[in-house]
Amino acid sequence: xxxxxxxxxxxxxxxxxxxxxxxxxxxxxxxxxxxxxxxxxxxxxxxxxxxxxxxxxxxxxxxxxxxxxxxxxxxxxxxxxxxxxxxxxxxxxxxxxxxxxxxxxxxxxxxxxxxxxxxxxxxxxxxxxxxxxxxxxxxxxxxxxxxxxxxxxxxxxxxxxxxxxxxxxxxxxxxxxxxxxxxxxxxxxxxxxxxxxxxxxxxxxxxxxxxxxxxxxxxxxxxxxxxxxxxxxxxxxxxxxxxxxxxxxxxxxxxxxxxxxxxxxxxxxxxxxxxxxxxxxxxxxxxxxxxxxxxxxxxxxxxxxxxxxxxxxxxxxxxxxxxxxxxxxxxxxxxxxxxxxxxxxxxxxxxxxxxxxxxxxxxxxxxxxxxxxxxxxxxxxxxxxxxxxxxxxxxxxxxxxxxxxxxxxxxxxxxxxxxxxxxxxxxxxxxxxxxxxxxxxxxxxxxxxxxxxxxxxxxxxxxxxxxxxxxxxxxxxxxxxxxxxxxxxxxxxxxxxxxxxxxxxxxxxxxxxxxxxxxxxxxxxxxxxxxxxxxxxxxxxxxxxxxxxxxxxxxxxxxxxxxxxxxxxxxxxxxxxxxxxxxxxxxxxxxxxxxxxxxxxxxxxxxxxxxxxxxxxxxxxxxxxxxxxxxxxx
Numbered sequence: 001x002x003x004x005x006x007x008x009x010x011x012x013x014x015x016x017x018x019x020x021x022x023x024x025x026x027x028x029x030x031x032x033x034x035x036x037x038x039x040x041x042x043x044x045x046x047x048x049x050x051x052x053x054x055x056x057x058x059x060x061x062x063x064x065x066x067x068x069x070x071x072x073x074x075x076x077x078x079x080x081x082x083x084x085x086x087x088x089x090x091x092x093x094x095x096x097x098x099x100x101x102x103x104x105x106x107x108x109x110x111x112x113x114x115x116x117x118x119x120x121x122x123x124x125x126x127x128x129x130x131x132x133x134x135x136x137x138x139x140x141x142x143x144x145x146x147x148x149x150x151x152x153x154x155x156x157x158x159x160x161x162x163x164x165x166x167x168x169x170x171x172x173x174x175x176x177x178x179x180x181x182x183x184x185x186x187x188x189x190x191x192x193x194x195x196x197x198x199x200x201x202x203x204x205x206x207x208x209x210x211x212x213x214x215x216x217x218x219x220x221x222x223x224x225x226x227x228x229x230x231x232x233x234x235x236x237x238x239x240x241x242x243x244x245x246x247x248x249x250x251x252x253x254x255x256x257x258x259x260x261x262x263x264x265x266x267x268x269x270x271x272x273x274x275x276x277x278x279x280x281x282x283x284x285x286x287x288x289x290x291x292x293x294x295x296x297x298x299x300x301x302x303x304x305x306x307x308x309x310x311x312x313x314x315x316x317x318x319x320x321x322x323x324x325x326x327x328x329x330x331x332x333x334x335x336x337x338x339x340x341x342x343x344x345x346x347x348x349x350x351x352x353x354x355x356x357x358x359x360x361x362x363x364x365x366x367x368x369x370x371x372x373x374x375x376x377x378x379x380x381x382x383x384x385x386x387x388x389x390x391x392x393x394x395x396x397x398x399x400x401x402x403x404x405x406x407x408x409x410x411x412x413x414x415x416x417x418x419x420x421x422x423x424x425x426x427x428x429x430x431x432x433x434x435x436x437x438x439x440x441x442x443x444x445x446x447x448x449x450x451x452x453x454x455x456x457x458x459x460x461x462x463x464x465x466x467x468x469x470x471x472x473x474x475x476x477x478x479x480x481x482x483x484x485x486x487x488x489x490x491x492x493x494x495x496x497x498x499x500x501x502x503x504x505x506x507x508x509x510x511x512x513x514x515x516x517x518x519x520x521x522x523x524x525x526x527x528x529x530x531x532x533x534x535x536x537x538x539x540x541x542x543x544x545x546x547x548x549x550x551x552x553x554x555x556x557x558x559x560x561x562x563x564x565x566x567x568x569x570x571x572x573x574x575x576x577x578x579x580x581x582x583x584x585x586x587x588x589x590x591x592x593x594x595x596x597x598x599x600x601x602x603x604x605x606x607x608x609x610x611x612x613x614x615x616x617x618x619x620x621x622x623x624x625x626x627x628x629x630x631x632x633x634x
Contacts (some may be wrong), residue, residue: 002092006083014071015080016095021065022213024054026099030069034103037073042139046105054102069099097141107136112169116178129167195235209263212270240317240363244347247312248305252297255289302342310340317349317363331380332359358409362397384436391420393439395431400424402431404439423463426485441486450490452497459493461485475500504529508548517551519543528555535559 003019005012026034031051039047054067070092077093084092109130116125132138196204198220205211211219223229228242238246249257256262265286271277318327318338330336336353341360351357361380381395383404391407407420423442425431441447442463449459452472459472468485469478470493477500479485483492504520510530518529519537526543528535528551535558537546 002084002088002095008083015075015084015092017067017069017071018065019068021068022056023065024056024067026066026069030066030073030099031103033073034100038100038104042104045134046136046139048103048105052103067099068095070096073100101137101141104137104140105134107132107138108134112172114169114172127167127169129169131169131171195237197234197236198231201236208259209266210259212266243313243316244309244363247309251308251312252300252305253293255293306340306342313340330357330359333357383434383439386440393436393443395434395439404434404442406443426463426468428481438486445485449488449493452494453490459490459497461488461493470496472497472500474504505543507546507551510552512552517548517555519546519551528559530555530559532562533559534562 002015003017005014007013028051035047035051073096075096077089077096080092081089110133112129112131114127114129116127118124194200201220202216205216205219223236223242224231226241227239228245229236229238231237246257268277268282272279272282314328317340321327328338330338330351330353333351333353333356336351336357336359338349338351338359340363341348341350341354347363349361349363351359383393383395385391386393386406389407393404393406395402395404397403401424403422403424405420405422409420410418412418421443423439423445425434425442429438446460446462449461449470451458455472457472459470461468461470463485467478468483469476470485470488471477475497477496479488479496483496504518506516506518508517509515510517513531515531519526520529521543524536525539526537526541526546528537528546530551533555535555537554
């Protein structure tokens with residue numbers, strides 16, 4: 001909307017120039033207008049002797065349009081606040097400030113070492129940093145201040161706090177006395193480099209020659225869409241899926257994930273687009289190497305690939321235990337070895353003693369952040385014993401989410417394997433808040449809520465694929481998001497069913513075999529059902545208006561047999577069961593995530609301070625950039 005225009009004095013006015021550009025150059029008219037504004041607003045000292053011109057460093061940048069800038073530099077952000085607000089105003093302020101700052105004088109910084117000395121001379125405190133000798137463009141715009149403030153709002157602790165190059169010190173004179181305001185002792189540990197943000201990753205890609213300005217956004221989006229990374233507090237965190245794919249490519253296609261190869265290929269593509277290379281020759285050379293790599297890997301056994309990935313990712317998925325125990329020892333059988341396995345739903349961690357031991361856990365680091373805070377240290381969390389059967393109730397993480405389980409797999413009298421009873425957690429349930437009583441309530445589903453006071457029919461609560469619901473005869477009703485299916489009372493259930501529509505009506509018995517003929521409400525409208533034979537009703541037909549004779553005729557003419565269910569006998573309908581004592585489960589409580597904590601910055605006091613100055617360093621104003629914030633410093 002800033003480009004398309006906003007309403008100002010009865011006219012639609014565009015506030016910025018065309019935004020789809022990689023250019024950093026501005027028109028001469030715009031530069032002169034900005035220079036006039038700088039001179040009148042800040043004075044001649046802040047105006048460079050000649051206009052500043054910038055050249056993009058990105059390869060193959062699209063510079064058909066000039067840089068993003070305000071169309072009228074006279075419309076200051078504080079003036080634009082009466083026409084725009086919120087994110088639009090903040091974006092306009094960023095564009096306006098960077099455009100004006102790019103034509104201002106460079107800042108001059110003195111690299112300074114300040115030493116504070118206690119009167120007796122026993123204590124000396126030293127600080128390195130920069131003292132601003134002339135603020136230049138910093139008078140209007142400070143990029144580092146914007147970034148640190150944004151990080152504070154996002155809860156990001158800086159990796160190394162301020163370093164000697166970025167720390168700003170107040171102006172001081174040698175021999176100046178200072179007052180002790182407070183004394184605090186802090187301990188600082190060297191932190192690893194922070195993970196990439198969107199801006200820092202794009203900057204690194206530019207340095208390596210990977211991607212182009214027109215493709216950076218799509219590259220970052222693909223990484224997130226395929227769940228190779230997650231964005232946490234504006235920083236990219238590698239996912240286990242991303243680690244798995246990366247390990248596979250590095251192990252078997254190392255040439256094609258090498259940054260040098262990718263950068264070289266990007267340059268060849270640039271040559272093709274610029275008419276300096278013939279595309280068939282480039283593709284032929286690429287295919288010769290790639291086809292050989294495919295031939296070398298296509299005959300590999302799956303087991304060979306899994307073993308290779310298991311070795312490469314072992315230190316990540318099986319970190320060393322603090323107590324010295326073997327991290328690969330199976331917690332279920334205490335004899336098997338845990339390793340990477342491949343199933344229908346993807347990769348997972350399993351026991352080498354399969355099928356005797358069926359222990360599995362998802363492809364995740366035990367106790368890692370986002371894994372329940374250590375609740376699934378071995379893939380299983382013990383909740384307690386069932387009061388009725390004395391079987392252990394556990395909480396586990398499966399391919400489709402977290403669930404609770406009663407007992408373990410076994411065999412029946414005929415030697416056939418049996419599956420334990422399981423129930424998935426509801427979407428709003430916090431795994432950390434699941435207790436034994438809550439698990440018993442989940443395992444008791446479907447449960448009988450009560451008997452309808454007027455119709456004398458049982459009301460049953462269910463857990464379905466699309467959420468909890470209740471039924472009574474042919475009536476069915478999905479619960480509201482505020483209703484707790486585990487503690488839903490009879491009065492609330494009766495109220496919900498009052499607005500429910502019947503799933504089907506029996507309109508009579510078929511004259512041929514005496515079985516009932518029903519009209520049911522389907523996803524695409526009402527339909528007829530007779531045994532395993534179904535037929536759609538004409539569009540607009542009301543369920544109550546269908547007669548038995550009409551139904552028999554439609555079934556004979558348009559009826560189709562339902563396809564058989566998968567499996568020999570299909571799936572039996574779940575019935576209410578009794579697991580443990582009757583409980584009234586408390587509503588689930590969502591545990592709010594703890595905010596990131598950061599130690600408050602402290603100032604070091606003393607009494608004296610001889611200051612030693614160094615030659616002044618100049619800090620240039622930021623270059624105009626279309627895709628990201630960047631400052632050119634000299």
